[in-house]
Amino acid sequence: MKTGNFNMIRTMVLAVIAGLCISITSYAQDTKKPTVSLREAQQDFVNLGFGMFIHYNIPTYMNDDWADPDASPSIFNPKKLNAEQWAKAAKSANMSYGCLTTKHHSGFAIWDTKTTDYSVMNSPYKKDVVREYVNAFRKQGLGVALYYSILDTHHKLRPGHITPVHIKMIKQQLTELMTNYGEIKALIIDGWDAPWSRISYDDVPFEEMYTLIKSLQPSCVVMDLNSAKYPAEALFYTDIKSYEQGAGQHISKESNRLPALACLPLQENWFWKESFPTTAVKSPEKMIKENALPYNQIYCNFLLNVAPNRDGLIDDNAIVALKEMGKLYQPVSSLPKFPEGPAPIISPNLAKFKPADGSWSDDMNIMDFGNDDNFGTSWSSNPSVKNPWFEIDLQKDQRFNTIVITERRPNINSYRLEYFSNGVWKPLTSGNETNKVKIHRFESVWGGKVRILIDGSKSNPSIAEFGVYNERRL
Template identity: 30%
Template sequence: MGIREERDKRVKWFMNDRFGMFIHWGLYSIPAVGEWKRSYERISLEEYDKYFDAFNPVDYDPEKWARLAKGAGMKYAVLTVKHHEGFCLFDSQYTDFKATNTKCGRDLVREYVDAFRKEGLKVGLYYSLFDWHHPDYHHYGDLYHPMRDNEEFKDYKYDINRYLEYMHNQVRELCTNYGKIDLFWFDNSYGDMVGEKWKATELITMMRKLQPEMVINNRLECNASAKGSIGTSNPTVYAGDFVAPEQIIPPQGILDDEGMPLPWEASCTMNNNWGYVTNPNNYKTAKCLIRKLVECVSKGGNFLVNVSPDARGRIPSQSEKVLLEIKEWFEENEDSIVGCGKAALEKPEWGYYTQKGNKIYAHLFEQNIGPIPLKIETSRIKRITSLHDMSEVMIVTPWVTELFPDYTFINFQEPPQGTFPLQNEIDTVLEIELNGEEERQG
């Protein structure tokens, strides 16, 4: 079996589940201005240690996190077990800079994987490739290191191979000590630190041996703005299983060099930051996130929405509110997301289509001035049902539609040329069952 065939087998569950929770959490939750604070403000290790000394998330309850994720229709989660600051939420034998050495004294990753598995969710781990705490990672002259322009570090001696040994050992721990890991999320190649600069072939070979079914993103080879060799006919061993754009939804999905769809996942913040901030404003609405989820699925992709727990270990109330509102919509409309992908139809002006087998789902985002046009031959349609209440949706042929014989027009009730009433202002979903079997396109 070739690299691409193995990839397609691994990502089958991933591209079926479609919706996940990203969780950015670390020492940066204490200053509460975002996860890049140490880099932006050029903070020394000694000054940053005050957050390590203070870290004590007394309200950490991963079972509550898992229930929120599951209720909102999320099928998997990805936790930042080590972000760029280098602090480990897991009990690594290769560092003292870890949660078990703080006042917390707990292996937070162990509790996370146990809680999410208990709720039937798949578990993912995020691991930053670069590390601002390790003495053998680039300092002066690096693109991002807090000491990158500090003249005191101009002659600082480091051994990148010692860091790579450390990084590989920690990844081995994560792939060995926590049971089956469904998803591994690397972040982030940059500059000349790409591919074999991470000893990527060696790393992936080890990971595949320990976790052969684990899905891995493409960021050993590139950053969020690129595909890497996953899109070519000859991908590298470390090309990854899916493309990982962030804070953007690809306008047309993502295709390989031959024009075939690639697995991809768009990630986004719920507000304007990945890490916790105290600002209660700028949160995306449930309406926005539901519609963006639909857009991703309609283009053959996944959607990973971030939450940012605070220093006490609580998901902010604003995020909880949004997740509960998503839950209300998802309880009725899950069939139009899970197991669905791109429909064999052009995007309509009133919303999006998703498709699963011989069922096409029409996602109506706006009210029309009359009956709704579907670019589907009427003879192909077996029945149309509203997912809101399973009520019948009528196919109508009012006199005002005579100029458009290539369309099927629908409405809930008489008069047939009247306004189509949206049952949900966020997204009213109709299930269009076709005669015979038809497969989605990607």
Template identity: 45%
Template sequence: MGGALRASAAVPAAVKARQHVAVDPARLQSLQQAFLDLRFGMFIHLNMATFEEREWGDPTLSPKLFDPKHLDTDQWAQAAKSANMGYACLTTKHHDGFCLWPTKTGSANVMQSSFPHDVVRRYVDSFRKAGLKVCLYFSILDLRQDIRARTVTPEKIALIKAQLTELLTNYGPLTALILDGWNASWSRISYAELPYREIYDLVKSLQPDCLLTDHNAGSYPGTALYYTDIKQYEQHAGQKIPPGSPVPSQSGTTLQSDWFWKKAYPTSELASAKTIVEEWLVPFNENHCNLILNVAPNRDGRFDDNAVARLAEIGRLWKNTGPAPKIGRSVTITTPDLAAGKPAWASASDEAVGPDQAFDDNFRSYWLADRGKDDAWIEVRFDGPVSFNTLSIVEPLHAEGYGDASRITAYKVEVERDGAWTELVAGTTPAPYQFHEIERTTARRVRLSVKGRQPGITEFGIYDEPR
């Protein structure tokens, strides 16, 4: 072990200022469709926690504890093939900050362990040899380097970028990079404190065809891609795909009871093949969603016999039947909400919930028009002219006290110029969620007007997306 950022001098080459990387929407949609066509994947949680009977490794323990002395990544790949999986994802660094590759950034890694071998290299080589696509998992939260909420510094961001640069340049093409421990209620490292777009641009500059996926589905509506190319549901934590979801998604859960291996696993009960195939995999695939099933290697670095047998049983019940249902184009939000936290006004507020609730970057709160009102507006006012090209309007369906049916029958967005209001967009079809991409517009005041039966808005988002 060592102190945080003890080798920060090795970092700067990875963090030169970058321009926003242009992402072609048609190309992105093609990559998302190709990912969905893989249908079924394997998550592999192997790290310090494997040797600790824990789900998060203790960041104070010595790397010497890590010792998968009979590591067999070929066995993993063949087990994935037996289940008719199309891809896999390995935890290169979990929340405690131990790296499964020989990083040059000074972080604790495999070369300081009792098994001084590049585990990431062995994994990617075995799975590619078996004809499977390769993804990597990386935790933004890093307890060894003290990268946590309210402690993020430019040096820590540089460390993250340097480590991601190593993974994206040394291990060949990745189908997806799955991020975790970022903008979650339990990690609290926000996209403001550690800017999402900086990481997104880095990934796309190094591997344009690598999909970036963040574990943030619990924070944003299910009908849009906020800060992710593939919406990532943690089924194991109770996150559920909304019926009829239009966006490309992935749902993660476990074959064993938890993510990392436990001493009871060789004889413990596993999720049944019937449940995995009939209740998860097939319905998810019909809903634009892959299933990624975690299988935890034991302390020898191998899958237990019962896990191998269960995967083969899954393969006998399910075959990859070809291309997944087609998706349409999804608008992806990758920049901060310019309206978040800005001064807000409403047409009336004697009984209503305040308009600031629609500008707080929180999809669990909402503004509500006054009782008996069927025509109301909310407005955000900026200190100076602000340019934007994307709008999101989200109604608080299913929220407590609001109900499951849309109350909005019409809406419009206007900007104030020279004392007059100019309409930007409008709609008349009831819909709980609206995205509008517009020509870049500059304004100081932006107003959303809604009609309906005491309508409400959970978030009125204003973004300036690179394109």
């Protein structure tokens, strides 16, 4: 081979290798683990302090927040939609971020989705509203969050009708929202494991969705509006504890220890109604002095809903109120740091509805209430029992690495956990936690049964929920 040819080939090979190195380096940079921990992301969200919830979707063009799932996309026809007006209004109130309803319970998508024809792209407007929103808010230096409903009545995504096609659609829609619009500070999910939606975390697998979102946006906090069901002392299936005040959910200013969100509409409804322009909004002073400011001091972000009208604009009375709020609310660089605590529970509960046994209890508080997925009911051992115990039969040997005991009130203060494997009860861990929610994480074991032996309690022991989980861990 001639020297010139050899040098040319060598140069080409080196160039290819260099290109591969650049590609590999670039890939490594794109897929590297996030530098922001979950705790840091939670605190960053709390530090946002005050934001604008924007309920704007096909219910805006009806007289009911729960829109007709067969309503024609043709009614979604704003004449003057101006997301920059929304962003400037938020800025005037000294808000730091916004959150837009990308899809509400009736399933109408207001972004350019490839998953369904039931979207804004088949309406007279034919523009991606999510794109306009994120661009406008970022232009004003504001953060961006999104709202997404799991319940979707147009696509028959409701209890008893959920299919693998529905799961695929949810994953595709979440992927679109998490990849096409830049950094998303928070994803607020609704219509999932709520008493009224009745879509469980098994029907639509929470851990799969959570892991997908985090793989696409590692620093995005995932928030499910499930506060009505779960206790206020721990994070179950959410990174941020939520309180929908209009539904009677109120954060405790005395005892909250979790990163939290409280939300409330400026008017009586979440979506715009014909009465809004001529009806007084809620007091700007109360919104700030009784909500935003005190909540910020207890690790809670306040999200105030402002609903655009059918032209796609915020009404004048709301604009005036937001400016008044800006005079009363001054954002700070950092807010109090929430106390250290366990990571959220995000995995399926292996103990749910499995056969349960326990020491003698009254018929109204029998052992089946200890794992019925209802934190309002309990197994309670009879006061005369000297050595109370409660047991779950998993019905087959399974791997697990987490147990969570939730009481109706703090009571049990000394206990042992054991698991049954190869015909023998083996010690798992012991505890003397006095918290209402007792979370134990440990190295994975295999077993067919799990039990708690209670050595000490203030009164006869009572367990609202006994959970067993096999968490994904790196």
